Amino acid sequence: MNPQHSVGIVTPQVARFDEALSLTCGRELPYFELVYETYGALNERHSNAVLICHALSGHHHAAGYHSAEDKKPGWWDECIGPGKAIDTNRFFVVCLNNLGGCHGSTGPSSINPATGKPWGPDFPPIRTRDWVHSQARLADYLGIACWAAVIGGSLGGMQAMRWSLEYPERIRHCIVIAAALKLSAQNLAFNEVARQAIESDPNFAEGDYQAKNTVPARGLALARMIGHITYLSDDAMANKFGRDLRSGSLSKGEAANAEFQVQSYLRHQGSQFSGSFDANTYILMTRALDYFDLALEYDNDPVVAFSHARCSFLVISFSTDWRFSPERSREIVNALLAADRPVTYAEIEANEGHDAFLMPIPRYLDVFRAYMLRVGDDS
Numbered sequence: 364m365n366p367q368h369s370v371g372i373v374t375p376q377v378a379r380f381d382e383a384l385s386l387t388c389g390r391e392l393p394y395f396e397l398v399y400e401t402y403g404a405l406n407e408r409h410s411n412a413v414l415i416c417h418a419l420s421g422h423h424h425a426a427g428y429h430s431a432e433d434k435k436p437g438w439w440d441e442c443i444g445p446g447k448a449i450d451t452n453r454f455f456v457v458c459l460n461n462l463g464g465c466h467g468s469t470g471p472s473s474i475n476p477a478t479g480k481p482w483g484p485d486f487p488p489i490r491t492r493d494w495v496h497s498q499a500r501l502a503d504y505l506g507i508a509c510w511a512a513v514i515g516g517s518l519g520g521m522q523a524m525r526w527s528l529e530y531p532e533r534i535r536h537c538i539v540i541a542a543a544l545k546l547s548a549q550n551l552a553f554n555e556v557a558r559q560a561i562e563s564d565p566n567f568a569e570g571d572y573q574a575k576n577t578v579p580a581r582g583l584a585l586a587r588m589i590g591h592i593t594y595l596s597d598d599a600m601a602n603k604f605g606r607d608l609r610s611g612s613l614s615k616g617e618a619a620n621a622e623f624q625v626q627s628y629l630r631h632q633g634s635q636f637s638g639s640f641d642a643n644t645y646i647l648m649t650r651a652l653d654y655f656d657l658a659l660e661y662d663n664d665p666v667v668a669f670s671h672a673r674c675s676f677l678v679i680s681f682s683t684d685w686r687f688s689p690e691r692s693r694e695i696v697n698a699l700l701a702a703d704r705p706v707t708y709a710e711i712e713a714n715e716g717h718d719a720f721l722m723p724i725p726r727y728l729d730v731f732r733a734y735m736l737r738v739g740d741d742s
Contacts, residue, residue: 369436370402370427370444370451375467378504384462384497387490393476397501398423398467399459402443403451405506411742412507413449414498415439415458416515416522419590419648420640422466425458426451441723448731453739454511462497463489463648465641472573472641482643484570489647491518491655495525499533511742512536512735516720517687518648521655524695527672528657536738538677538731541684541720543691544665544698545656550686553593554649557586561642570643579642584633586645591632596683596716600625658698665698675705677734679727681719682712707734 375398384392400423405412415425417438426443428436443449443456460468463486471486502510513534515523520542527537546554561567564582568575595603604625661668676699680692689710699706709730713719719727 368444368446369440372430373400373402373424373427373437374429375400375423377467378501380497380500380504382500384493384500386487386493388488390487392462392469392487395462395469395497396467396473397459397462397469397497398464399457399501400424400426400437401458401505402426402456403454405455406742409506409508411454411511411739412502412505413454413456413738414502414510414513414526415443415449415456416494416498416513416519416526417458417461418515418517418519419652420587420636420645421519422464423458423460423468424466426456439721441721442728442731448728448735449514450732450735450739453742454735457501457505457507459498459501461489461494461648463644463651465644470641471570471643471647481573483573484643486643486647489651491521491525491651492529494522494651495529498522498526499530502533509533509535512538512738514538514540515542516540517542517717518652518655521652521657524657525655527674527676528668531671531673534674535741536677536734537672537674538679538734539692539695540679541681541687541692541717542695543687544658544694546653547691551653553589553686554653557589558646558649560585560589561646567642570646572642578637580634580637583637583640583642583645584630587636587640588629588633591629593686594717596685596714598683598714599716599718602714604628665694666701669699669702669704672699672702672704676707677731678706678708679720679730680708680710681715681717681727682710683714684717684719686717 379396381394424437425439426437460466463470471482475482513523513526520539523537561582564579566577567579658665658668678692680689696708711727713724715722
């Protein structure tokens with residue numbers, strides 16, 4: 364564990380909600396649990412709370428360590444902590460594992476009260492607004508009437524935007540990083556290929572693999588490999604791996620046994636992911652991502668959609684992000700300007716691709732920190 368500038372050791376907490384949650388699909392969950400972590404302290408006015416919305420494969424552990432032996436901190440430790448962009452000396456930070464997740468919150472691996480068995484593929488489909496409604500329940504549970512800011516990258520940014528429309532009176536600042544108003548056809552295609560990789564694994568068993576005591580590890584690993592490639596830029600992959608060999612040689616007669624570093628890296632990433640993530644959750648999350656369309660219920664007009672928002676916005680994009688390109692962020696910004704919403708926009712030059720929002724890029728952190736100082740002043 365590296366305690367410097369860290370929130371230190373944190374303990375996940377569980378909130379149980381016994382009032383049924385009505386879902387967009389028309390079904391309801393009779394009760395549900397959300398696992399969450401908090402960093403910093405809530406002030407007397409309860410006005411300094413910040414919600415972190417995680418991306419596709421994220422979870423509640425955004426900062427700090429779970430034990431003194433931990434080598435790796437939470438997934439956004441670069442941005443959350445004392446003196447960091449999201450300064451825990453000023454803010455009370457909340458991050459949860461979304462409904463449908465596989466890190467403790469109610470999801471496909473949880474027990475279905477109607478059967479006494481894991482939900483599996485019968486878990487209700489989830490939309491982004493369902494996450495927002497469940498997060499609002501968590502805010503009520505924590506005594507937070509209004510968030511100083513709701514922040515998210517990628518799919519998390521989509522949740523942040525949805526917050527600004529579903530609960531405009533409960534959010535003062537919305538920070539949207541590397542996101543879009545809706546997915547492009549190319550992004551839809553990547554998600555479908557990833558799902559097909561999982562569903563074609565014989566051990567998937569039509570999603571009922573837990574009952575059969577199997578795991579579609581190969582399919583889930585392939586899905587992760589596909590996704591991971593899209594999160595990195597060509598430059599990032601070239602700088603990290605190039606055509607370096609891990610083993611073997613490209614000499615005549617030996618090339619059949621050659622293994623590139625990038626091959627080994629992707630297999631490692633896939634193996635690690637398949638051992639820690641649930642396949643049904645991955646399918647659920649990618650479909651929620653596919654179905655997100657901020658302006659769909661507003662005559663497909665994002666300007667009309669954003670006219671319902673009351674908060675200020677920060678939008679950040681990264682130059683080499685081809686999964687959620689700067690053009691997608693500019694569409695958000697243009698709609699906000701047309702809707703006469705206060706918005707700050709920054710396009711960051713970065714070679715890291717979509718994953719740049721997780722990286723300690725100085726210009727990115729400077730912009731983020733400067734805006735969060737404004738958020739703190741408003742709290």
